[in-house]
Amino acid sequence: MTPSTRPTASTGTETSTGATASTIDDGTDLLSRAAALDAADPLAALRERFVPGDGDLVAYLDGNSLGRPLLATRERLSRFVDEVWAPRLIRGWDEGWMDSPLTLGDTLGRLTLGAAPGQTVVADSTTVMLYKLARAALSARPGRTEIVLDSENFPTDRYVLEGVAAETGTRLVWIDPDPSAGVTADQVAAVTGPQTALVVLSHVAFKSGYLADVPAITDIVHRDGALVLWDLCHSAGVVPVELDDWDVDLAVGCTYKYLNGGPGSPAFGYVARRLQGELRQPVQGWMGHAEPFTMGPGYRPAEGMRRFISGTPPVVGMLAMRDMLELIEEAGLDAVRAKSLALTSYVVEVADRILAPYGVEVSGPREPERRGGHVMLSHPAFRELMPRLWERGVIPDFRPPQGLRVGLSPLSTSFTEVTLGLREVAGLLGDLP
Numbered sequence: 001m002t003p004s005t006r007p008t009a010s011t012g013t014e015t016s017t018g019a020t021a022s023t024i025d026d027g028t029d030l031l032s033r034a035a036a037l038d039a040a041d042p043l044a045a046l047r048e049r050f051v052p053g054d055g056d057l058v059a060y061l062d063g064n065s066l067g068r069p070l071l072a073t074r075e076r077l078s079r080f081v082d083e084v085w086a087p088r089l090i091r092g093w094d095e096g097w098m099d100s101p102l103t104l105g106d107t108l109g110r111l112t113l114g115a116a117p118g119q120t121v122v123a124d125s126t127t128v129m130l131y132k133l134a135r136a137a138l139s140a141r142p143g144r145t146e147i148v149l150d151s152e153n154f155p156t157d158r159y160v161l162e163g164v165a166a167e168t169g170t171r172l173v174w175i176d177p178d179p180s181a182g183v184t185a186d187q188v189a190a191v192t193g194p195q196t197a198l199v200v201l202s203h204v205a206f207k208s209g210y211l212a213d214v215p216a217i218t219d220i221v222h223r224d225g226a227l228v229l230w231d232l233c234h235s236a237g238v239v240p241v242e243l244d245d246w247d248v249d250l251a252v253g254c255t256y257k258y259l260n261g262g263p264g265s266p267a268f269g270y271v272a273r274r275l276q277g278e279l280r281q282p283v284q285g286w287m288g289h290a291e292p293f294t295m296g297p298g299y300r301p302a303e304g305m306r307r308f309i310s311g312t313p314p315v316v317g318m319l320a321m322r323d324m325l326e327l328i329e330e331a332g333l334d335a336v337r338a339k340s341l342a343l344t345s346y347v348v349e350v351a352d353r354i355l356a357p358y359g360v361e362v363s364g365p366r367e368p369e370r371r372g373g374h375v376m377l378s379h380p381a382f383r384e385l386m387p388r389l390w391e392r393g394v395i396p397d398f399r400p401p402q403g404l405r406v407g408l409s410p411l412s413t414s415f416t417e418v419t420l421g422l423r424e425v426a427g428l429l430g431d432l433p
C-alpha cells in the first residue's frame with residue numbers, strides 16, 4: 001500500500017512520506033481487550049469440546065461454511081461403526097434408522113427452529129429439498145403465475161427457481177435489494193399480488209449477513225394468498241427462529257454450518273402441518289410412499305412429513321449434528337445468539353479501528369438486531385489476500401466481488417482468535433505495494 005494511503009495512528013506523527021510502521025495502529029492492545037472478553041464469556045469453556053485444529057491454525061473464521069467437529073463426534077462416529085453398524089447390520093433399519101429423518105428432524109425443529117414435532121425432516125441436500133418444496137408449493141397454487149425471489153440470494157436458490165419456472169411456465173419476479181443489506185418487507189409488498197404463487201427468500205443474507213423480518217414478510221405474502229419458503233442455511237443454530245409462531249409455510253436449511261453436521265451432511269426441510277396434506281413433492285421415491293415395503297404399483301404419498309422423503313436416509317451423515325444439537329441445548333440458543341451478537345459487534349469495532357484506515361468497509365448491517373452470525377468486510381485486494389491468509393492460518397471466506405466474510409460460530413470461536421485473525425488481515429493490507 002502506498003505511503004499516501006497508509007493509515008495514521010492517533011498517537012503517531014505523520015511524516016512527509018506518510019505514516020511509518022511505528023505509527024500504524026496494529027491493534028496490539030486489542031489482545032488484552034479480547035482476553036477480557038473471553039474471560040467474561042459464559043460460553044468460553046465450551047470451546048474445549050471441539051477437536052483442535054492443526055498447529056498452524058490461528059483463526060477459523062468460516063464456521064458458517066463448515067462447522068468444526070466436536071470431540072463427542074469422534075466418539076460417536078467410531079461407536080456407531082463398532083456398536084451399531086457392525087453388530088446390527090441391516091436390522092438397524094428397523095431399530096431407528098428408518099425413522100431418523102423424522103426423529104432427528106423433530107429434535108432439530110424443537111431446538112433451533114421453533115417447530116412443533118411432525119413438521120421437520122432431515123434429508124437430501126438443501127438444493128434438492130428447496131426444489132422439492134418449491135415445486136410442491138407451486139402445484140398447491142394452481143393458476144398463479146409468479147415466483148418472487150431476490151438477486152442477492154444464494155446461487156442455488158436462484159438457479160433452482162430458474163429451473164422450476166422453466167418447468168412450470170411460471171414467471172420469476174426479481175427483487176434487487178441493497179447488496180450491503182437485504183430484502184425488506186416493503187420490497188416484498190411492492191411485488192406480490194393475486195398472481196404470486198410463491199416467495200423464496202433467505203432469513204440471513206449469505207453475503208451481507210442481513211437478517212430479514214420473517215414474520216412481517218410472511219404476513220405480507222399470506223395476505224396475497226401466496227406461500228413463502230425461507231432458506232435458513234445461515235440462521236439455523238445461531239439465530240433463534242420461531243417458524244410456528246411466525247406462521248411460516250416452508251423452510252429449508254443446511255446442517256453443516258452452525259449445526260456442525262460435517263461435510264455434506266443432509267439438509268432439513270420444514271412444512272407447516274396445516275399444509276402437509278395438500279402438498280405433493282415431485283421426487284416421488286419409494287421412501288416417501290405410504291407403504292414403502294409393499295413395493296406395489298403406483299405412488300401413494302405417506303401421511304405427514306414422511307412424504308417429503310425420497311430415498312434411503314443418509315444415516316451416517318446424520319450422526320455429527322446430534323452432538324451440536326446437544327451442545328446448543330446445553331448452552332441455550334438465546335445464549336448462543338448473545339455471544340454471536342457480541343462477536344459480530346466486536347468484528348465491526350475491530351474492523352473500524354484497524355482495517356478501515358486501509359479502506360476496508362463493513363458491507364453489512366451495523367445495527368446488531370439486523371445482523372445474523374457473520375460480518376462481510378469489503379476491499380478490492382481481498383481476493384488476492386486469501387491465499388496468504390490461509391498460509392498464515394487465518395481462514396475466512398471470500399465472496400465475490402471483493403468480500404471477506406468473517407463467520408463466527410459462537411460456540412467454537414473466541415474473541416482472541418478474531419483479534420489475531422483480523423490483525424493478520426491488517427498486516428497483509430499494510431504490506432501491499
Ligand SMILES: Cc1ncc(COP(=O)(O)O)c(C=O)c1O
Nearest residue numbers: 125126127154156206231233254
Ligand atoms: C444460503 C444457502 N442456501 C443454499 C445453500 C446450498 O446448500 P447445498 O449445497 O447443501 O445444497 C447454501 C450453501 O452454502 C447456502 O449458503
